[in-house]
Each structure stands twice: as structure tokens, then as C-alpha cells.
Amino acid sequence: MAQERYFSETLFPELEPLSIEVRPERSGTFADNLSLPVHRWFRYPAGFSALWVRQLLQRERDRGRRRVLDPFCGTGTVPLEAEYAGPEAVGLEAHPFLVRVAEAKLHWREEASLLRRAASDLVALARRLPPIAEEPSELLLRCYRPETLQRLRQLLRAWQEQVSAWPATLSALLWLALAAILRPCASVGTAQWQYVLPSKTKAQVADPFEAFLSRVELMADDMSCWQRQARDGKGRILRGDARTCEGVPAGWAELVITSPPYANDYDYADATRLELCFFGEIERWRDLQPAVRRHLIRSCTQHVSALVQETDQLLANPLLAPLQPELQATCARLEEERLLHDGRKAYHTMIAAYFLDMARSWQALRRVTAVGGLVCPVIGDSAPYGIHVPVEEWLGRLALANGFHSWRFEPLRARNVKWQNRKHRVLLQEGLLWIEG
Numbered sequence: 001m002a003q004e005r006y007f008s009e010t011l012f013p014e015l016e017p018l019s020i021e022v023r024p025e026r027s028g029t030f031a032d033n034l035s036l037p038v039h040r041w042f043r044y045p046a047g048f049s050a051l052w053v054r055q056l057l058q059r060e061r062d063r064g065r066r067r068v069l070d071p072f073c074g075t076g077t078v079p080l081e082a083e084y085a086g087p088e089a090v091g092l093e094a095h096p097f098l099v100r101v102a103e104a105k106l107h108w109r110e111e112a113s114l115l116r117r118a119a120s121d122l123v124a125l126a127r128r129l130p131p132i133a134e135e136p137s138e139l140l141l142r143c144y145r146p147e148t149l150q151r152l153r154q155l156l157r158a159w160q161e162q163v164s165a166w167p168a169t170l171s172a173l174l175w176l177a178l179a180a181i182l183r184p185c186a187s188v189g190t191a192q193w194q195y196v197l198p199s200k201t202k203a204q205v206a207d208p209f210e211a212f213l214s215r216v217e218l219m220a221d222d223m224s225c226w227q228r229q230a231r232d233g234k235g236r237i238l239r240g241d242a243r244t245c246e247g248v249p250a251g252w253a254e255l256v257i258t259s260p261p262y263a264n265d266y267d268y269a270d271a272t273r274l275e276l277c278f279f280g281e282i283e284r285w286r287d288l289q290p291a292v293r294r295h296l297i298r299s300c301t302q303h304v305s306a307l308v309q310e311t312d313q314l315l316a317n318p319l320l321a322p323l324q325p326e327l328q329a330t331c332a333r334l335e336e337e338r339l340l341h342d343g344r345k346a347y348h349t350m351i352a353a354y355f356l357d358m359a360r361s362w363q364a365l366r367r368v369t370a371v372g373g374l375v376c377p378v379i380g381d382s383a384p385y386g387i388h389v390p391v392e393e394w395l396g397r398l399a400l401a402n403g404f405h406s407w408r409f410e411p412l413r414a415r416n417v418k419w420q421n422r423k424h425r426v427l428l429q430e431g432l433l434w435i436e437g
């Protein structure tokens, strides 16, 4: 696909030029955001490209679409870009930790010098604190050297002691700086996309006090930069569920830019297990279900392990009628295939629950999207046990069944092309599902 060079002169004549390209094949990835002010504060590999969002917001703003919704907003890429580019946006997110990250990023208008001063006071206090005596969770013991963990916990204790002395904006920003250094300070592999890898050790480990101060420095620089450049847009984060879109008025959204979970067994709750353990939100793996997973779209097998006996009931739900009989046939094949594999993953239940949840999301989206609105989800298909599930087509059909007018899929990149990572040989794709209504 041809690459489109993006300079901010073309989009925002009054802003300083950016020399970063919008590369369509990277629209669905976080790669661009790693070098973009504010977006880079917390590395969230499930996020999509802020530059691509910026370009789309600009195009649609010029066509008169100024109220934007992201019902699966993750770490807030769309609401943040709306603040930068001018329109008004609401982001819904159901994962409590990610809601907190996204909300903190929206405080970029805070005074940078105040953040620097509060951070240096916090580190001074942390250095003075006596060692924290309570026994940490086993995961933390496996991920950190003892002296590193001690310092991280001193930072957290200092934050807790000071939190009521700062304005809420500052304490949220300082909390985010701490959350963002947890993985760089770990002595084991903690790539977010692959969860936590305590069996892989790292040669270089950052010191928590230094890492914290340098993260705050980066944030303060980015705040000053955006305060010079950004327009006066308005972004808001709501902790909420895309299956109801509660809190969003009927017909409010003129544009929806989003990326729902893919039906690919990725566990968004487990992906943040380290952070949740550190901040005391969970103690062990089994706490993930009540603390996080139950709020989310059912896109991983761990989420549906208690529902296997109810698969037929899920499939019989009238909201799934537009996909029958193909959905039933695919789930039956997955159920048979399951018996041939160790682990016996309940993909058949996961796929049934996933499409039911997504059908509910389309119903809710129809309610909150204005007539004539445009909906653009970034979406990828999947092939559990090598059985292809045409996610884009089925989501398109569900959108029509719920009152939208048309759908069209624009492929952006092939997935599953790295031979060594392949669990099956089905080629997968990621792209944009344009829905008009």
C-alpha cells in the first residue's frame, strides 16, 4: 500500500511541522505513538496509531463531524487526539487500570514545573522512608531484584502519603509516571504483548528513583510542547461498557473511531497483571476475573471457562440470528477440533460469546450514533485451531442487522506472516471496517 507522507503543515497550518509519516499499514499498531508526545507516556501495545487518528479526525472535521466516540478507548488515543486536533471526544473503557492511565494522560494541561517539583519532593520522601516490611506478592518477587522492589514500593508509599496534599491532576500524573516505569525496572522479560516472562532475565535494569524522575522529565517536556501546539479540543474518559454505551446521549456521536478486542484469545486482564499486583488491585491470577475480565468483551478462552456448557444457549440468542447458520457451523467445528489438542481450549464458546458481545455493542452504538454518522473500527480476523473466522464480514453483517446502512472492509496489513510464530497456516489480515449509517 502506498505510504502517505504526513506533515502537520498540511493538516494544521498553525502547528510546527512533524516529520513522522502516517503509514496506513501501521494504523492498527502502537509503533507511531512511541515517539509522540503524551501518547508515549505509557506503552500500550494494543493501542493504535495516534497519527492515523489525527488524520481521520482532521478529514472528518472538515466534513462537519465534530463529536467523536471511541467505545473501546484503551489508553485514550482518540480522546487525546481530539484534545490536540480540536473536536470533542468521549472515550469509554472498561478496564479499570487503563481508565486510570487514560485519565492521567488527559491532564497534560497541568503546569510542568509543578509536576517536576512534586516529583522531586516525592523521591526525597521515598528515599527517607524505612524499608517496607509487608511481604510482596509472589509475582513481584519473581519480577524484581529485592533492592529494586524495595525502592518501587517506597515510591508507592510516598505517593500514598502525599496524595491528599496535591491537586488530583498532579497525583494522577505522578501515579502514571510510577505505573510507566514498572516494566523497565523489572529484571525479567515483561513485554506487555506477551504478558510477563519471569523466565527471561534482563542484563540492564533501571534504578526506580532515576527512572521515575526521568519519566517525569519526559512528561513535563511533552506537557510544555502540547501546551504550545495543541488546539482547544475536549476529550473525556468514562469508565463504561461498550455493550451499553451508558453515559453517551442518543445520537451524540457523529464519528466513531475505535478498535475493539479481536477474537484472538488475548487476555487484556492478564496483560496488566504486573501493574495490578503492584498497586494492590489483585493478589493472584484468579483475582483477574472478578477484578477486570468480567467487565470486558469475551475475547479470550480464560474468560469463558465457566460457560462451556452454555455454548448452545449463547448461540441461540436472537441477536446472533444474522450470522446463522455459519456461526453455528464454525463453533461446531471448533468444538470437534478441541478434542484433538492438548489444553482443549474452548474456542467454540469464546467465538459464540465474542459475537454476542459485539452484537450488543452494535446495538448500543446504533443508539448513540447520529443518523448519517461514520463508524470506523480497526479490526483483525482470527483462526483458532486453524479454523478461519471471517470477523470483518460477520461484524459488518451485525452492524447492518442493528440498523447501519452499509459496510466495507479496507485491508491494511497481513498478520500471522512470521513463520516461527505461527500456530497455524491461515493468513490473517487487519484493516478498517467502514460503516455508514
Ligand SMILES: C[S@@+](CC[C@H](N)C(=O)[O-])C[C@H]1O[C@@H](n2cnc3c(N)ncnc32)[C@H](O)[C@@H]1O
Pocket: 044, 046, 047, 048, 049, 071, 072, 073, 074, 075, 076, 077, 078, 092, 093, 094, 095, 098, 240, 241, 242, 243, 258, 259, 260, 261, 262, 268, 295, 296, 297
Ligand atoms: C484494541 S484495545 C483499544 C486500544 C485503544 N485504541 C488505544 O489506542 O489505546 C481494546 C480495548 O477495549 C477494552 N474493552 C474490552 N471490553 C470492553 C468493554 N466491554 N467496554 C469498553 N472497553 C472494553 C480493552 O480493555 C482494551 O483496552
